[in-house]
Amino acid sequence: MSPEMDLTCKEFVDFLMAYLDAELPEAQRSTFEGHMVDCPPCKVYLDTYRETVELGRGVCARDDDPLPEDVPDVLVAAILAARKG
Amino acid sequence: MATPLLPPDESKLLERLRQGEDGAFEELVRTHGGRMLSVAKRMLRNEDDAADAVQDAFLSAFRAIDRFEGGSRLGTWLHRIVVNAALMKLRTRRRKPEEPLDDLLPKFLDDGHLERPAQAWRKPADEALASEETRKLVLDRIAELPETYRTILLLRDVEDLDTEGTAKALEISTGAVKTRLHRARLALRELLDPYFRAEEV
CATH class of the missing domain: 1.10.10.10 (Winged helix-like DNA-binding domain superfamily/Winged helix DNA-binding domain)
Structure with a gap:
């Protein structure tokens, strides 16, 4: 994308991740942000993209999750037996 | 070998693992196996393959336990190992033609x-x-x-x-x-x- 040109919504979507990762050079960044001001649906698109990433990050049981699933006893036994070879 | 970066309970467990104490291996599997199984299931979407990957992961971990330097928590280390074990499994599965995105x-x-x-x-x-x-x-x-x-x-x-x-x-x-x-x-x-x-x- 060249800084002096307007972005289309398609280009906006193409550059979303680079924007969120702060990988756009300054001039392109301001073109990108300009589009967001002019095009409210694209701002909404960016918000829902960000939510998507957050939802993905949140589905995983974290270390502080108090109740991870139990390992079935049969698997524990198989692993311990395999160790003894 | 002292591993000062680990919390005391993990340090102690690691010591017992290195001495080859059977109970220590069982404790490791019971403490971390559940989370590892969830990771493998998410990646492989098949119970049997996931159980295999977890078993592979633990066997790799047991073999590598002397080389584990305690630079991360045991759980973090095992997480990386099970991710790799699941990837290996994905790779060896017969490749189905990829659906287009x-x-x-x-x-x-x-x-x-x-x-x-x-x-x-x-x-x-x-x-x-x-x-x-x-x-x-x-x-x-x-x-x-x-x-x-x-x-x-x-x-x-x-x-x-x-x-x-x-x-x-x-x-x-x-x-x-x-x-x-x-x-x-x-x-x-x-x-x-x-x-x-x-x-x-």
Whole structure:
């Protein structure tokens, strides 16, 4: 994308991740942000993209999750037996 | 060997593992196996393959226990090992022809506008994630992605590997990781949209 040109919504979507990762050079960044001001649906698109990433990050049981699933006893036994070879 | 970076209980467990104490191995498996099994199931979507991957992971870990330097928690180390074990399994599975992702990507009009303008979602993600039902819904939608994209999204966003680590694990370039991750997220956004769109008034 060249800084002096307007972005289309398609280009906006193409550059979303680079924007969120702060990988756009300054001039392109301001073109990108300009589009967001002019095009409210694209701002909404960016918000829902960000939510998507957050939802993905949140589905995983974290270390502080108090109740991870139990390992079935049969698997524990198989692993311990395999160790003894 | 002292491993001062580990909390005392893990340090002690590591010591017992290195001495080959049977009970220590069982404790390690029972403490960390559940989480590792969840990771493997997410990646492999098959109970038997997931159990195999966890077994492979523990056997690798047992063999490497003398070389574990305690630079990270045991859980973090085992997480990396099970991710790799699951990737190995994915690689050895017979390759099915990949479904194309294009049908899942957002559609644009000829003038570059979105065919369907985005609509805000009802609830912020952190709030939505409080419900077990939502977490399951998201995992089920991730499972609908074609395998290449599902794997990248799982590694980067769910299992929290960085771009470099993902590229290395999959033997592709960091550029390819970024492109595919972005496309996977766009597709997942489309899949989640019907569930999260604010009610139309």
